[in-house]
Amino acid sequence: MKLQFSLKQTDEKTKARLGEITFNGKVYETPMFMPVGTNATVKTLSPEEIKMTGSGIILANTYHLWLKPGEDVVEEAGGLHKFMNYDGPILTDSGGYQVFSLAKPKDITEEGVKFKNQFNGDALFLTPEKSIAIQQALGSDIMMSFDECVKWPSTHEYMEKSVERTLRWAKRGKMVKKDNDQLLFGIVQGGEYPDLREKCAKELVKMDFDGFSIGGTSVGETKELMYKMVEYSIKYLPDDKLRYLMGVGDPIDLIENVRRGVDIFDCVSPTRLARHGHAYTWQGKINLKNKQYKKDFTPVDPTCKCYTCQNYTKAYIKHLINADETFGARLLSIHNIYFLHTLMKNIRDNIKKGKLDEYRDEFIKNYYKGEKNE
Amino acid sequence: MKLQFSLKQTDEKTKARLGEITFNGKVYETPMFMPVGTNATVKTLSPEEIKMTGSGIILANTYHLWLKPGEDVVEEAGGLHKFMNYDGPILTDSGGYQVFSLAKPKDITEEGVKFKNQFNGDALFLTPEKSIAIQQALGSDIMMSFDECVKWPSTHEYMEKSVERTLRWAKRGKMVKKDNDQLLFGIVQGGEYPDLREKCAKELVKMDFDGFSIGGTSVGETKELMYKMVEYSIKYLPDDKLRYLMGVGDPIDLIENVRRGVDIFDCVSPTRLARHGHAYTWQGKINLKNKQYKKDFTPVDPTCKCYTCQNYTKAYIKHLINADETFGARLLSIHNIYFLHTLMKNIRDNIKKGKLDEYRDEFIKNYYKGEKNE
Numbered sequence: 226m227k228l229q230f231s232l233k234q235t236d237e238k239t240k241a242r243l244g245e246i247t248f249n250g251k252v253y254e255t256p257m258f259m260p261v262g263t264n265a266t267v268k269t270l271s272p273e274e275i276k277m278t279g280s281g282i283i284l285a286n287t288y289h290l291w292l293k294p295g296e297d298v299v300e301e302a303g304g305l306h307k308f309m310n311y312d313g314p315i316l317t318d319s320g321g322y323q324v325f326s327l328a329k330p331k332d333i334t335e336e337g338v339k340f341k342n343q344f345n346g347d348a349l350f351l352t353p354e355k356s357i358a359i360q361q362a363l364g365s366d367i368m369m370s371f372d373e374c375v376k377w378p379s380t381h382e383y384m385e386k387s388v389e390r391t392l393r394w395a396k397r398g399k400m401v402k403k404d405n406d407q408l409l410f411g412i413v414q415g416g417e418y419p420d421l422r423e424k425c426a427k428e429l430v431k432m433d434f435d436g437f438s439i440g441g442t443s444v445g446e447t448k449e450l451m452y453k454m455v456e457y458s459i460k461y462l463p464d465d466k467l468r469y470l471m472g473v474g475d476p477i478d479l480i481e482n483v484r485r486g487v488d489i490f491d492c493v494s495p496t497r498l499a500r501h502g503h504a505y506t507w508q509g510k511i512n513l514k515n516k517q518y519k520k521d522f523t524p525v526d527p528t529c530k531c532y533t534c535q536n537y538t539k540a541y542i543k544h545l546i547n548a549d550e551t552f553g554a555r556l557l558s559i560h561n562i563y564f565l566h567t568l569m570k571n572i573r574d575n576i577k578k579g580k581l582d583e584y585r586d587e588f589i590k591n592y593y594k595g596e597k598n599e
Numbered sequence: 600m601k602l603q604f605s606l607k608q609t610d611e612k613t614k615a616r617l618g619e620i621t622f623n624g625k626v627y628e629t630p631m632f633m634p635v636g637t638n639a640t641v642k643t644l645s646p647e648e649i650k651m652t653g654s655g656i657i658l659a660n661t662y663h664l665w666l667k668p669g670e671d672v673v674e675e676a677g678g679l680h681k682f683m684n685y686d687g688p689i690l691t692d693s694g695g696y697q698v699f700s701l702a703k704p705k706d707i708t709e710e711g712v713k714f715k716n717q718f719n720g721d722a723l724f725l726t727p728e729k730s731i732a733i734q735q736a737l738g739s740d741i742m743m744s745f746d747e748c749v750k751w752p753s754t755h756e757y758m759e760k761s762v763e764r765t766l767r768w769a770k771r772g773k774m775v776k777k778d779n780d781q782l783l784f785g786i787v788q789g790g791e792y793p794d795l796r797e798k799c800a801k802e803l804v805k806m807d808f809d810g811f812s813i814g815g816t817s818v819g820e821t822k823e824l825m826y827k828m829v830e831y832s833i834k835y836l837p838d839d840k841l842r843y844l845m846g847v848g849d850p851i852d853l854i855e856n857v858r859r860g861v862d863i864f865d866c867v868s869p870t871r872l873a874r875h876g877h878a879y880t881w882q883g884k885i886n887l888k889n890k891q892y893k894k895d896f897t898p899v900d901p902t903c904k905c906y907t908c909q910n911y912t913k914a915y916i917k918h919l920i921n922a923d924e925t926f927g928a929r930l931l932s933i934h935n936i937y938f939l940h941t942l943m944k945n946i947r948d949n950i951k952k953g954k955l956d957e958y959r960d961e962f963i964k965n966y967y968k969g970e971k972n973e
Contacts, residue, residue, distance in 0.1 A: 264922040265915075271926065294893065294918040302896055302914060310910050519668065522676055536684050540676060541639075544668040548638040551925040552645065 227406040228314050228366045230255075230436070230467045230488075234576065240459070240486035241576045244467075246281065248314040248366065253281035254573055255467070256483045258474065258565040259316060259491040263289050265299070265309040267562075268496045269555040272311045277532060278559055279566035282314040282367070284491045287359050288323035288351075292342060296362035304364025316491070317365035319356045319398075319412075322440075322472070325374040333373065335390065353398040361403060368402075369438060370395040372412040377445045384416045388425045399432060408435035410469060413458040416441055417450055426461035436467035439487070443472045452481055459486045476505065476568055476592060480585045483572050495565055499557030502546040505564040509592050513543040513557070531563035532556075601780040602688050602740045604629075604810070604841045604862075608950065614833070614860035615950045618841075620655065622688040622740065627655035628947055629841070630857045632848065632939040633690060633865040637663050639673070639683040641936075642870045643929040646685045651906060652933055653940035656688040656741070658865045661733050662697035662725075666716060670736035678738025690865070691739035693730045693772075693786070696814075696846070699748040707747065709764065727772040735777060742776075743812060744769040746786040751819045758790045762799045773806060782809035784843060787832040790815055791824055800835035810841035813861070817846045826855055833860045850879065850942055850966060854959045857946050869939055873931030876920040879938040883966050887917040887931070905937035906930075 226249050234243040244255040259282045260267045260275065267275050267283060275283060285305055290296060302308040305315050321338075324331065328340035328349075337352030356371035372391045375384060395411050402409050411429035415421030429437060439458045442451040455470060462468055467488050473479070474492020482490070498504070502513040506526040511518075513525075524534035525542065533542070533556040545553025568588075575584035600623045608617040618629040634641045634649065637660045641649050649657060659679055664670060676682040679689050695712075698705065702714035702723075711726030730745035746765045749758060769785050776783050785803035789795030803811060813832045816825040829844060836842055841862050847853070848866020856864070872878070876887040880900040885892075887899075898908035899916065907916070907930040919927025942962075949958035 264918070264924050266919060266922075266924045266926045269925050271929075289922075293922050294914070298894055298914060298918070301894055302912065308912075308915055310915075520672055520675055538676065538682075540668070540672055541682055541684075544638070544672070545640060548640075548663070548667050550638050550640045551643050551928075552640045554925075555645075 228408055230465075232464055235464070236576050236579065236581055238579065239484040239581055241483050241572075241581050242486055242488060243573060243576050244488055246314065246467075249312060251313070253314070255488040256479075256569055256572055257281055257489050258479065258562075258569050259284055259489055260495065260562050261286070261491055261493045262309070262311075263493070264293065265290060265305060267558070268500070269551060269558050270496075270562075272309065274532075274555075274559055275311065275562075276313065278562040279570075280313065280562065282316050282489065283311065284316050284318065285309075285363065285365065286320070286323060287317045287356060287363065287369075288320035288327070290363060291320060291359050292344060296359045300362040300364070306364065314366045316367040316469075317360045317363055317369065318471070319369040319371040320351055320359065321356070321369075321372050322374045324351050335393075337371075353394040354401045357398045357401050357409070361405070361407065365407060367408045367410060367436065370398045370409065370411050370434070372414055372440060374444070375414065375416060375441060377416060377441070379416055381418055381421070384414075384418055384421055388415050388421045392425065392428050395429060395434075396432060399434070410434055410436040410438050410467075412438040412440040412471075413462075414441045415454075415457070417446065417454060419457045422454065422457035423461055426458050430461060430463060434466075436469060437462050438469040438471050440471050442470065443478075448478065448481070451478070452485060455482055455485045455487065462486075474565065476565070477589065479565070479568060480572060480581075480588060483576075484581060484585070495561035496554075496558045499561050500554045502543070502553070502557070503561075504557050505561050507591050508594060513539060513546055518543045525557070525560050526564070529560065529564065529567075531560050533560040533563075602782055604839075606838055609838070610950050610953065610955055612953065613858040613955055615857045615946075615955050616860055616862060617947060617950050618862055620688065620841075623686060625687070627688070629862040630853075630943055630946055631655055631863050632853065632936075632943050633658055633863055634869065634936050635660070635865055635867045636683070636685075637867070638667065639664060639679060641932070642874070643925060643932050644870075644936075646683065648906075648929075648933055649685065649936075650687065652936040653944075654687065654936065656690050656863065657685065658690050658692065659683075659737065659739065660694070660697060661691045661730060661737065661743075662694035662701070664737060665694060665733050666718060670733045674736040674738070680738065688740045690741040690843075691734045691737055691743065692845070693743040693745040694725055694733065695730070695743075695746050696748045698725050709767075711745075727768040728775045731772045731775050731783070735779070735781065739781060741782045741784060741810065744772045744783065744785050744808070746788055746814060748818070749788065749790060749815060751790060751815070753790055755792055755795070758788075758792055758795055762789050762795050766799065766802050769803060769808075770806060773808070784808055784810040784812050784841075786812040786814040786845075787836075788815045789828075789831070791820065791828060793831045796828065796831035797835055800832050804835060804837060808840075810843060811836050812843040812845050814845050816844065817852075822852065822855070825852070826859060829856055829859045829861065836860075848939065850939070851963065853939070853942060854946060854955075854962060857950075858955060858959070869935035870928075870932045873935050874928045876917070876927070876931070877935075878931050879935050881965050882968060887913060887920055892917045899931070899934050900938070903934065903938065903941075905934050907934040907937075
């Protein structure tokens, strides 16, 4: 079963797009937020809960699964879907981001990246071919090309060399990819440099990938610069293929990048925030560790229809978080993921109505008013 | 809604009993195992999952809830049932066990026990009256009298003084109990001394408690001595009231103590074992951290009908435990609690058939054969 994407509508005022992903007999609408399931589990959630929150595609991390339990285990289990009991679409990253952010020291050569296993210190070597081989063993529905994740800021000189290598790596990965149902995306890099974003995007489009990711944003730059990087990249991408902005999940960034033509997003933030006692509300993020919630017997968000808000109070969740009870992180993960899916639904509804900008303004007015609670 | 108990049948060969607990329109059969929800949450489980495993009564810990979030929070929430979203019966302990085991140093007087808050060092004082007041604020369905949990072994001299004080404390607690729907149990102490167990049981029966607990077992003594302590205590207890053996959950201990006339049991073991990667099977306990399960794509127990065994493999759960993913502990908690409830159901079925001893022998044959896996 191959994942299919079809573009349904492009907003006249903005560049926002409405689309449909078809997979395994089900249809999922884009723009979409994708929760992250690093170790073949969306932290604290069951597959039933992942679906209950409204999730479609979820992520799994190639780097983590390569090291634990090993891609051979997942492959022999029958692939990620069977291994983790999730029959929705699964996207894997290339492992590149983790190699560059978690594994130190590292040695980057034309061939690939040498680094040490963070768990046992073993020497490891990740190459474009190896990344594809692992992702094929994992059996995800969307794979990523192996790329260099460059720190921000970097010089134009370094970034140019890096983009050229990323393009050669993308080609090598594509060469070894089996002719199977897995999609393979190219990743547009190039930092803040418009000419490099253009070059990278155009070359990847020539290579005819199944979809395109925009990388190297959300690594320290300002929101305004992130939006520019997306603009520099996206204008060279074809209309009929998915556009994926990697690692972005802040509500306002979701709205702003949908406005620039992005279809799918992932971020660890809803589950990570949950583990730290933070919850999204339509009046801004709140921190349930704050004393003010000790006897607050109202839901996290009074208008929210999620399992958590329908059944539990802030006071109870605060207690669970304070007592280090994992059910607290679970309840907030359910709420936070549901919140982002609801936001995406509101975004889609307002694209349909041609009122995305009005929705953005209203969202900002309510959401940032409450930021003082945090 | 007051919890009701009725005795249905007593086994002719053993002293095993079949009974029914009625609560909130539902009927629960005894003998019963009760999972522990220390902080108003059965660790890693939702209320729906607690029920899905077949649970009836669950425990909550007075000591923990007194310190966090404070019984006033639970009371203002509308009591434990509303606070934690569980509409089944809830039993609270007296706080005594934790004061004597967790809080050190302590100072025991006739009035009560002085000790330090383990979280912030504050001086605290727990008395029989205070224990009842906290349990009434929590709104549990079955409360325990405040007792001294004496270390094993202790001298007859010390134990005699302790039993006499425990009896005075039981009386003081009963004196201040409101005339509400909460049941109050007396706790039979007396260590390994038959005369003290007899004295304690008889005095408590005179005081006409709603049910009786057997305490001071499972604090280091051998299984044989534990069974004797139960025998020394239980023969003085009336037929028509519940008998609760505190802190006992090992499968063979459940069978052996049902044979001696115990109705209800609690223990942290199914959830604690789960967090450490251990699972009950009908062929003995297994440790999923063991290498042999790395590529074992079969369920934890091939005959088990629980959610975990129906949907997940040993290899996946092993991976989750190894990766410190809480979903692993959740899956094993579901399985382990379901296993103990299934064991209790088998016990009840075999009491009905008059074949409890045969069942015990068969269980032991299968269960201890597999202990080598651990």
